[in-house]
Amino acid sequence: MNDVPLQWEARQHAMDFLHLEADLLDRRRLPEWLELLHADLDYRIPVRTTRERSATTTFSAAAFHMIEDRSTCQARVDRFASEFAWAEDPPSRTRRFVSNVQALYADDARDTIDVRSNLLVFRARGEDAAIHLSGERQDVLSRGPQGWQLRSRTVLLDHTSLPTLNLAIFL
Amino acid sequence: MSTPISPRALELLEDMRDNFEQGLVPLSVYNDPELSEVELDRVFNRNWVFLAHESEIPEPGDYVLRTIGEDPWIVVRDESGTIRVLLDSCRHRGAQVCRADKGNASHFRCPYHGWTYKNSGDLAGVPHRVESYRELDLKQWGLVRAPHVDTHRGLVFACLAADAPELSDYLGGIAWYLDVHLALTEFEVLGDPHRWVVGANWKIGAENFAGDSYHTESVHRSVVEVSLFPSILLKHGVAAQGKRHISGLGGHAANLNHDVGAPEEAQFWGYPSEVTEQFDAEGMDPDQYELAKWSKLSTGTVFPNLSYLCSAFVDAPGRPAGTVLMLRQWQPRGPAAMELWSWILVPKGASDEYKERVARVATASFSPSGNFEEDDTAIWSTIARTAGSRYARSRNLKLNYQMGMPGMAEIERDENWRGPGVALMSDLEDGGQRTVQRRWIEEMLRP
Numbered sequence: 001m002n003d004v005p006l007q008w009e010a011r012q013h014a015m016d017f018l019h020l021e022a023d024l025l026d027r028r029r030l031p032e033w034l035e036l037l038h039a040d041l042d043y044r045i046p047v048r049t050t051r052e053r054s055a056t057t058t059f060s061a062a063a064f065h066m067i068e069d070r071s072t073c074q075a076r077v078d079r080f081a082s083e084f085a086w087a088e089d090p091p092s093r094t095r096r097f098v099s100n101v102q103a104l105y106a107d108d109a110r111d112t113i114d115v116r117s118n119l120l121v122f123r124a125r126g127e128d129a130a131i132h133l134s135g136e137r138q139d140v141l142s143r144g145p146q147g148w149q150l151r152s153r154t155v156l157l158d159h160t161s162l163p164t165l166n167l168a169i170f171l
Numbered sequence: 172m173s174t175p176i177s178p179r180a181l182e183l184l185e186d187m188r189d190n191f192e193q194g195l196v197p198l199s200v201y202n203d204p205e206l207s208e209v210e211l212d213r214v215f216n217r218n219w220v221f222l223a224h225e226s227e228i229p230e231p232g233d234y235v236l237r238t239i240g241e242d243p244w245i246v247v248r249d250e251s252g253t254i255r256v257l258l259d260s261c262r263h264r265g266a267q268v269c270r271a272d273k274g275n276a277s278h279f280r281c282p283y284h285g286w287t288y289k290n291s292g293d294l295a296g297v298p299h300r301v302e303s304y305r306e307l308d309l310k311q312w313g314l315v316r317a318p319h320v321d322t323h324r325g326l327v328f329a330c331l332a333a334d335a336p337e338l339s340d341y342l343g344g345i346a347w348y349l350d351v352h353l354a355l356t357e358f359e360v361l362g363d364p365h366r367w368v369v370g371a372n373w374k375i376g377a378e379n380f381a382g383d384s385y386h387t388e389s390v391h392r393s394v395v396e397v398s399l400f401p402s403i404l405l406k407h408g409v410a411a412q413g414k415r416h417i418s419g420l421g422g423h424a425a426n427l428n429h430d431v432g433a434p435e436e437a438q439f440w441g442y443p444s445e446v447t448e449q450f451d452a453e454g455m456d457p458d459q460y461e462l463a464k465w466s467k468l469s470t471g472t473v474f475p476n477l478s479y480l481c482s483a484f485v486d487a488p489g490r491p492a493g494t495v496l497m498l499r500q501w502q503p504r505g506p507a508a509m510e511l512w513s514w515i516l517v518p519k520g521a522s523d524e525y526k527e528r529v530a531r532v533a534t535a536s537f538s539p540s541g542n543f544e545e546d547d548t549a550i551w552s553t554i555a556r557t558a559g560s561r562y563a564r565s566r567n568l569k570l571n572y573q574m575g576m577p578g579m580a581e582i583e584r585d586e587n588w589r590g591p592g593v594a595l596m597s598d599l600e601d602g603g604q605r606t607v608q609r610r611w612i613e614e615m616l617r618p
Contacts, residue, residue, distance in 0.1 A: 045540075047362060047364075047366075049271075049272040049273060049363055050270075050271050051272065051273070052270060052271045052274055055271070055274065060362040061362065062363075062526070063361060063362025063364070063365065063515070064362075064530065064534050064538075065365065065534070065538060065539050065540055066534060066540045067535075069487075071486075071487035071490070072486045072531070074487065075397055075399060075486065075487040075488060075542070076535075076542065078397045079393050079394065079396075079397045079399070082392070082393035082396045082397065084390075084392040084393040084396065084546075085393040085545075085546065086390065086546040086549045086550055087545030087546045087548075087549045128370065128552070160366065161366035161368055161510055162366065162367035162368070162539050163368055164367060164368070164539065165368075165369045165370060165371075165552050166367075166539055166540065166544065166545040166548050166549060167367075167539040167545070168540070168545045168549075
């Protein structure tokens, strides 16, 4: 049980990071959110399908709702800054609920944390009926000179057909 | 397959038909519950409807679950290699026999009472048959098969009308434009299709890809601003020499952007040399190959609800481009919603590295998160709201589809055009959209 305090510490770092991140995204402080992204970020939201129970996976190996790196996230944020990015003008109101956080240091230097958490995103846009996106995040956080950064993220959505007119938000 | 239609719906359709040649279209056709019901019968249940790409079901037993209109159909390759399209409904009590979006199965077994069907649709087993169903004729009680199933260059279609035309006759001239892409080499679907639900009528999508070039400067300006797309491809008008809008294809339409004249290098929509080296002109006529060679962007719609798009994109400024060939289907989900299905096609012989690049640029451009697509759907969903308004319905408010019509502009027909249909030398006109609408009215008014 010696590693219980370490697990606790890792989870505390992870929760601090995820809560800060959710706050920045919900407040659309996207340039600040970009600073939380590692230079070698690998960010994926694979397409999900309904499969029989014996199937080894329900996620597509080649099709993604988002497949991003640091530069493509930057491009998306730059586009949202344009006055012609109608997808988020007016911006949607979002609220990210992050829970069930499990975290473990992945190396002895305690510079990398493997994190699993649940994500529920509430999104309302104009007067459209609000939608929810639900899924699991599998993250790797990495500690550098600027503190913790997101090194990789896989979002495993619970939806096969997304109930949203677009994915103009980051998950 | 005659379906009842209310006097009000009939009046609306006849009014649309009578004013159509003036380029006037009732706004309420984009959100009308009665018309939406009629569409399922008169448009989706009797035209050839796209279901899948053959590469999704390469092996015997491979299946995917798809929809015609809103109905579930299993598209399966049976043990003999024949593609079957089977209504996903047990003949005994009607329960769905397929519980997954895709998979491989020799049989489909109904969970309710255990009736079991071969993947050809034939009924193979009925529990307690000897005791209780001795006289049951298995041949009479197979899964219902779509009466007509056919493929064109890997695209699987079905038609539920008893008196269906041949698929090749149905496609007519649009097949020539599809083949400019599909006959160059063998394509396969990259992964699984994207699926998402948008609060807009399905016809808006079909019309947009049929020839709404006009919207790109306004809707998609942001992607040019951040250098995700060359601005030249969004410029319109007389200066844009290589723009062609093709109509006169019987409900189908195409929109082309190519280099007319003497460009220095072949375009092929920006496919890299590792891909174009594998292109084979043998499968197409020389005019098609010439068009492919100088093409930069193509879109089109196959009536009723299949569209395609081909162009090169990047996912971040300065990156190498990837060429996206996308198949897009607009599935009706009631009068004010559609489910978008989107397939990315890649040349089967391309490298894994190139396929990954295509996955990235396709996702970043045309997908639920696409930098292009996000803005389209945000706007389309507002049309459903106004189209459903009492005011639009009670006053029969008309939309203006007169762009480029005689009197509005003098648009020349390209007399030297080598492909089928009427080629107009401008992309600032609504002919392709009216082509889709004209066919829709005909189908809706045909008992």
